[in-house]
Amino acid sequence: MTEKNTPLLDELEKGKWPSFVTEIKRAAVKSEAAGELLQVLERSYKERRGHWKHGGIVGVRGYGGGVIGRYVDEPQTYPNVAEFHTVRLLQPSGWFYNTKTLRTVCDIWEKYGSGLTNMHGSTGDIILLGCKTEHIQPIFDEFSEAGFDLGGSGSCLRTPNCCVGPGRCEHACYDTLEACYNITNEFMDELHRPMWPYKSKIKFSGCANDCTSSIARSDCSVIGTWRDTLRIDQDAVKEYAAKIDIKAAVCDKCPTSCLTFNAETQELSVKGEDCTRCMHCINVMPKAIQPGKEKGATILIGGKSTIVQSAFMSWVIIPFMKMEAEDDFAEFKDLMRRIWEWWDEHGKSRERIGETIYRLGMTKFLNGIDVPPVPQMVFRPRANPYVFWNQDDLDRSGTALDGSKL
Amino acid sequence: MTEKNTPLLDELEKGKWPSFVTEIKRAAVKSEAAGELLQVLERSYKERRGHWKHGGIVGVRGYGGGVIGRYVDEPQTYPNVAEFHTVRLLQPSGWFYNTKTLRTVCDIWEKYGSGLTNMHGSTGDIILLGCKTEHIQPIFDEFSEAGFDLGGSGSCLRTPNCCVGPGRCEHACYDTLEACYNITNEFMDELHRPMWPYKSKIKFSGCANDCTSSIARSDCSVIGTWRDTLRIDQDAVKEYAAKIDIKAAVCDKCPTSCLTFNAETQELSVKGEDCTRCMHCINVMPKAIQPGKEKGATILIGGKSTIVQSAFMSWVIIPFMKMEAEDDFAEFKDLMRRIWEWWDEHGKSRERIGETIYRLGMTKFLNGIDVPPVPQMVFRPRANPYVFWNQDDLDRSGTALDGSKL
Amino acid sequence: MAILDQGPPHYKKMLPPIVEENYGKWKYHEIPRPGVLKHVGESGAALYSVRVGTPRLVSIDFIRDVCVIADEYCDGYLRWTTRNNIEFLVSDEAKLNPLLEKLEAEGLSVGGTGRSVSNIVHTQGWVHCHTPATDASGVVKAVMDDLYEYFNTMKLPAKLKMGLACCLNMCGAAHCSDIAIVGVHRTPPRINHEVIRKGTEIPSLVASCPTGAIRPDPKNKSVIVNEDKCMYCGNCYTMSPAMEIYDPKNDGIAILIGGKTSNARTSPSFSRMVIPFLPNTAPRWPETTEAIRKIVELWIANANDGERVGEWVERIGWERFFTMAELPFSDMLIDDYIFSRETFRTSAQFKY
Amino acid sequence: MAILDQGPPHYKKMLPPIVEENYGKWKYHEIPRPGVLKHVGESGAALYSVRVGTPRLVSIDFIRDVCVIADEYCDGYLRWTTRNNIEFLVSDEAKLNPLLEKLEAEGLSVGGTGRSVSNIVHTQGWVHCHTPATDASGVVKAVMDDLYEYFNTMKLPAKLKMGLACCLNMCGAAHCSDIAIVGVHRTPPRINHEVIRKGTEIPSLVASCPTGAIRPDPKNKSVIVNEDKCMYCGNCYTMSPAMEIYDPKNDGIAILIGGKTSNARTSPSFSRMVIPFLPNTAPRWPETTEAIRKIVELWIANANDGERVGEWVERIGWERFFTMAELPFSDMLIDDYIFSRETFRTSAQFKY
Ligand code: SRM
Ligand code: SRM
Ligand code: SRM
Ligand code: SRM
Ligand code: SF4
Ligand code: SF4
Ligand code: SF4
Ligand code: SF4
Ligand code: SF4
Ligand code: SF4
Ligand code: SF4
Ligand code: SF4
Secondary structure, eight states: OOOOOOHHHHGGGOSSSOOHHHHHHHHHHHOHHHHHHHHHHHHHHHHTSOOEEOOSOOOOTTOSOSEEOOEESOTTTOGGGSBOOEEEEOOOGGGEEEHHHHHHHHHHHHHHSOSEEEESOSSSOEEEEOOOHHHHHHHHHHHHHTTOOBOOOSSSBOOOEEOOGGGTOTTOSSOHHHHHHHHHHHTHHHHHSOOSSSOBOEEEESSTTOTTOHHHHOSEEEEEEESSOOEEOHHHHHHHHHHSOHHHHTGGGOTTOOEEEETTTTEEEEOGGGOOOOSHHHHHOTTTEEOOSSEEEEEEEOOBOSTTTOOBOOEEEEEEEOOOTTTTTHHHHHHHHHHHHHHHHHOOTTOOHHHHHHHHOHHHHHHHHTOOOOGGGBSSOOSSOOOOOOHHHHHHHOBOTTSOBO | OOOOOOHHHHHTTOSSSOOHHHHHHHHHHHOHHHHHHHHHHHHHHHHTSOOEEOOSOOOOTTOSOSEEOOEESOTTTOGGGSBOOEEEEOOOGGGEEEHHHHHHHHHHHHHHSOSEEEESOSSSOEEEEOOOHHHHHHHHHHHHHTTOOBOOOSSSBOOOEEOOGGGTOTTOSSOHHHHHHHHHHHTHHHHHSOOSSSOBOEEEESSTTOTTOHHHHOSEEEEEEESSOOEEOHHHHHHHHHHSOHHHHTGGGOTTOOEEEETTTTEEEEOGGGOOOOSHHHHHOTTTEEOOSSEEEEEEEOOBOSTTTOOBOOEEEEEEEOOOTTTTTHHHHHHHHHHHHHHHHHOOTTOOHHHHHHHHOHHHHHHHHTOOOOGGGBSSOOSSOOOOOOHHHHHHHOBOTTSOBO | OOOSSOOSOOGGGGOOHHHHHHTTOEEEEEEEETTEEEEEETTSOEEEEEEEOOOSEEEHHHHHHHHHHHHHHHTTEEEEOTTSOEEEEEOOGGGHHHHHHHHHHHTOOBOOOSSSBOOOBOOOGGGTOSSOSSOSHHHHHHHHHHTHHHHSSOOSSSOBOEEEESSTTOTTOGGGSSEEEEEEOOSOOEEOHHHHHTTOOHHHHHHHOTTOOEEEEGGGTEEEEOTTTOOOOOHHHHHOTTEEOOOTTTOEEEEEEOOBOOOSSSOOBOOEEEEEEEEOOTTTOHHHHHHHHHHHHHHHHHOOTTOOHHHHHHHHOHHHHHHHHTOOOOGGGSOOSTTGGGGBOOSSOOOO | OOOSSOOSOOGGGGSOHHHHHHTTOEEEEEEEETTEEEEEETTSOEEEEEEEOOOSEEEHHHHHHHHHHHHHHHTTEEEEOTTSOEEEEEOOGGGHHHHHHHHHHHTOOBOOOSSSBOOOBOOOGGGTOSSOSSOSHHHHHHHHHHTHHHHSSOOSSSOBOEEEESSTTOTTOGGGSSEEEEEEOOSOOEEOHHHHHTTOOHHHHHHHOTTOOEEEEGGGTEEEEOTTTOOOOOHHHHHOTTEEOOOTTTOEEEEEEOOBOOOSSSOOBOOEEEEEEEEOOTTTOHHHHHHHHHHHHHHHHHOOTTOOHHHHHHHHOHHHHHHHHTOOOOGGGSOOSTTGGGGBOOSSOOOO
């Protein structure tokens, strides 16, 4: 293709927000593939339809995923993007980089690929956008050499990600960066070699603000929280009192109405047992209020997007779990193994774990993973009386005709 | 059966609440059937199980329902209750009676039946509890003579009922007594001759307090409301202000926070457009607040109890409808006809209308009954993007490649 | 010959003159004492309604007794309520106290208005139905005896609306009650093959099962129940007496709480299961009366002024309720049916 | 030979010294100006993070440019956020203003903190995916250009979190966003029978359809789609390119609003559909930018302080929202899928 005219895309170089068209054009200077991408895209803009095809499985030796095969639908017209695969690289926890590492990524990608990337993919990976089949293995080899590894794709553990956490946030209730790193490493086999009914995702957020949106975007959401009562620094409260209306901005918006601001003494008090740790008051007054001392995480299961059974949000299955690097996150890892095993055994093909649990019922799931039911798992108990009774339960609760317990 | 000993049931004659056992015993003085019922019941209390059987269809000429066939499981032992059917009689609107009418009921029932009744059945009927097959027709004939008619049973319109309404309640937004009477009469055929997929119920409540629990107990719930703004009598407000804390007891509990009590002027004001007519403020201060002037009802559809698909509560399908005796409730009757027709065509056997709508979708239902969709029908719009598009809608909204509307 | 389709007796013939005169023109009401409503019309006329509890299952003699009273104090007019109480309609204020004295003398129970517990909406039970898992009238009697002090006073935080259904058909429509008492079977039907062979329509029987647990067994000319799929609903027993659903050892009662149907303040809501099973300890069901009393006392002690049971529990949170009520939480209380998902806690907000 | 399973690069090597020193010991933060976060450690140390918008789809030259800046002002350390913004990590306060000037000079966009709109989480679109119903980057660019004034200021009522997904797979996880832009197909797949015969595994294709709309057509050695059952999800197209789901005339965008994922104040919530379709008017989607702007302006004008979009709409009621937004309500917005029932208004409470 020689046509370099992109009148429609050019419209997207106008305006204040940085332009992806400009970026593709920059890449096109060095990469013919990027140049052709521009042409294909201009055509999509004209015709209002995509021109990419799914296709044969592509990958690297030893792994079952990590590369997304992609082909243009008119390979003769666009030979340089006839194959235009995506390579997913595991990102460092919290997307922290030093420039040396970033330059390494750029250099290797310049050698073999389109020079286009997504920083980052929606799941969290470094996305290298567009390369030929023959280059996949060399790309992997060189990245591997440089200390990188492939991310997940297919029916496997997908690349976990985490919020900035203790790296730069005062709210972090556990070490999200270490948890993400350590746990990703633990499950390398699960991540690189698809073997489950469908994909499974984990996201780590340091507190209930959930800056990774884990509750909506991952099958397992690990959300930092605390077991005791939040801590209030009354001097700092007084500072805030001079600037904001604490009653209106904080107390009145507390979902459990458990905060009281005494306008006279300028003191803030909390009914600790009522607080649901929603983070609101802490968000507004980070200098004055901080989480309690006994920190850990709530584990929620089931989040996913729309297809097939509707979007699900994760729900609580462990209200509070210690998440300590010291014991190597052992309890969490053990739990995940039990969960995946159960799902692997009971899930249908292309059924996310939330859907499997919904289909079979929480009871079967909890029994299967050996977790005791607690009321924290539900907003409210069942409204129907369709309880399933097994013989054990009957034996414990029946009554003989003489009125004696069986 | 000669055994007259009922030690277990006798226990239920103790205590302050009036005793049904005493009542059965009173009936047993005159009725052998009632006497045997006592024996069967004592046995049930001993054995902790029922002794009644469903059975052959029983009824009267010209009707398909109104009588519930019931048989004891050991007819040899209890010959007088071998047949022990229930007759349902349509009650007068709002269960108002003069003693003459009541005595008529007693006299006829004494002649043919057990002398036991339920005042009233859970659906609303006068329940005559226990008679022989051969007496059903004579019972009906005599009651008919006396101005009574049978209630519903089977897959038909069940006996409608209504709250006391304008008869004795200041909140009534339409004439529930007349509506119930008039509409029951209109649908005599639907009530007496089962022809639908399953039962269908209507209950009439004069306001959102819903004293008939129509939203939970009927397929069609007719709940009185108003279209304009509630009316406040400021003098009466001042009277209440002397007795109750209006801010705490009324304003703070208003679900839409649309009431303000001015402690200085002692005046109460409402943001009319925000009020959702929940009745709370009116309930607390009936002397000071009353419904608006433009009265009518909200029509909700789908309520039912647990089996099969879970219990459903009715949901809004007509936010506001005039319910005037003057125009013979024509709009409502017409709506019900369309609704039943649609259900009759689309419902499966033993599927209540709420379940049919849930299975097929509100869109098909609304189209089928020719009611335009309005946001009042839902708490919130759909969270999934699974919209079904038909060619008409596509034609109205598509875009040609040159950007022109199709 | 009977007249067909003549409909119910006309209510207009049943209205006392004061109601006719003030029809649709009532202005406000007061509750001068428990069990007595005073409705005042725009005209200034005052109607006193005296509410009396009944067992609902009553003899014609009872009705006649009541008529005698109504004739003497109410010009022969009275009504029943949606909760099966009687309301004596007194238009002459002078007759109010004499009536109350008379009722007292007759041992009738006046109450059920305002912030009280009223009669329990209920069903047939062992008295007349074929699928009950418990009795109806007996349980109601035991519970009302126990809660009597809250019937004839108005010292509850709010109205207490109870319902009882003796099986999952829920004829008592208990599913939206402050406290619901529900009879539950807990074992699959025992099949009486003899009876089936004698004339049950097998296809209808198979079709009657909502969970598809019944399948034909042509060899045996009978059916087989997949016990893992059965939810003990008893639908099959309604279809055929061969499917014996009653089970004296295992039948009993479940308690659900927190429902309501009024739209006052909060929208109507379903009751939620808090006790999956209590034994059928006839004749007075002490476990049931005790469990209910405990919940009621907890509500009284902790609810805000005017808060219905469900409003209170939703405010404090169900997890807190289970702690306070010292009720065990079990997987049986977690929904696993069609709309289960909405009950799962898709939030990191909860109390410990 | 490549090393297998070595995992991600170690984050510890990526942390600037100030982060290492204050790791887990941050005390509080402030937002001194839009786009700049100041985090203060227990030690008193202060870290400035300068947030810069990116198109996410960037060239290696862009990354290298960014590295140059990071080397000069941040000792070579930077990070990306969960919304694909860059954060320059400045440990030397003296370098903050020079950095900001540099960024300004380079035309980079500083903002996205506090009560602002941040970058839109999005997906591949026509750039790289095979099922898109719209483009991703182009729509995002058009919308962010339009809302730019709310990116580099903090004058919104609360944070505005937007997401875009180019098909129902929702890779942008838009389903819990304040405003979600979702690419929608609206017609069933056209079947290319040739391609199917050439080697599609028909059983897998049939199985791929979540609604069971596809059935084999053995005569034709192909398949048939029951158009009444199809919900245009495109799952079949992922299975086989023979199932052409794209449709230039009818593909376009739906708008859903009111979702959130934080637990602050209210529990996380799904976004809800308010506009079922807007046309794919490439290259700048004016209908979409305009519709979004209208909603945003309405929110600004009417929300209480600190109220997210969904919190505002839930407070005023969706029926009121439709009136205020002058958006037509249609049956398309009423749920008819598995969990529809919970959306029906089982209440007599509503606004007109
Ligand atoms: C690249 C990425 C979008 C992006 O531009 O960032 C992406 C791209 C694709 N996703 Fe996704 N998904 C991406 C994150 C997501 C997310 C968001 C997340 O992980 O937080 C979701 C929603 C959350 C979830 O998992 O439910 C998501 C839900 C899906 C689904 C629906 C899954 C479901 O259960 O509903 C599919 C369909 C499928 O698996 O067949 C899908 C399928 C796809 C495929 C593989 C479709 C295909 O077969 O071609 C897309 C490949 C596009 C391409 O050209 O490379 N993608 N996908 C994201 C991965 C980048 C990364 O690894 O970092
Ligand atoms: C008599 C009554 C209970 C009572 O003691 O008051 C009653 C009694 C029966 N009901 Fe009911 N239902 C009675 C009101 C209700 C109500 C309450 C209401 O109408 O407000 C409901 C719940 C609301 C609803 O309709 O959903 C109710 C929901 C059922 C159901 C379940 C229907 C469903 O869709 O879930 C069945 C099962 C069936 O129809 O096969 C049922 C079936 C039955 C049968 C016919 C079962 C049977 O086949 O034997 C019972 C006959 C008992 C008998 O011995 O006469 N009954 N039934 C009530 C009718 C009296 C009257 O006409 O006034
Ligand atoms: C007589 C009766 C209507 C009838 O046609 O029979 C009736 C009559 C009145 N109701 Fe009712 N309600 C009656 C059943 C109901 C029901 C249905 C039920 O009990 O099954 C409900 C809905 C139950 C629920 O929400 O679960 C009901 C919910 C109300 C409410 C709302 C209470 C709340 O705050 O949630 C009020 C308002 C109030 O009392 O403040 C109310 C108010 C009233 C008033 C004050 C109306 C008035 O101004 O006359 C009447 C006296 C109430 C009292 O006893 O304190 N009525 N009321 C029913 C008496 C039943 C009984 O014998 O106890
Ligand atoms: C940098 C980042 C985490 C990361 O690891 O990358 C981050 C960082 C912070 N978040 Fe966040 N959040 C980040 C994504 C999120 C997300 C996820 C998302 O955007 O997709 C959410 C949940 C979104 C939702 O609810 O739909 C999120 C919900 C919050 C909230 C809750 C807001 C609310 O009131 O609902 C807070 C608290 C606040 O700002 O008051 C918060 C607070 C914060 C604080 C103030 C935490 C702190 O003390 O350091 C940080 C600065 C916020 C700011 O920009 O105003 N962060 N934050 C993410 C920045 C994304 C961006 O570039 O814009
Ligand atoms: S989720 Fe909590 S700990 Fe993590 S970055 Fe957000 S506010 Fe900080
Ligand atoms: S964290 Fe949330 S629930 Fe707890 S006190 Fe603060 S605002 Fe209230
Ligand atoms: S529903 Fe309303 S109108 Fe009818 S009795 Fe109850 S309060 Fe009065
Ligand atoms: S009727 Fe309800 S919503 Fe309306 S003003 Fe009164 S309390 Fe508020
Ligand atoms: S609830 Fe069940 S057992 Fe009780 S009367 Fe109704 S159908 Fe019969
Ligand atoms: S009891 Fe109900 S679920 Fe069990 S077999 Fe009978 S009909 Fe089926
Ligand atoms: S949302 Fe759909 S079209 Fe867009 S990247 Fe994901 S799978 Fe592809
Ligand atoms: S688009 Fe989806 S619903 Fe339609 S046929 Fe294909 S897979 Fe089935």
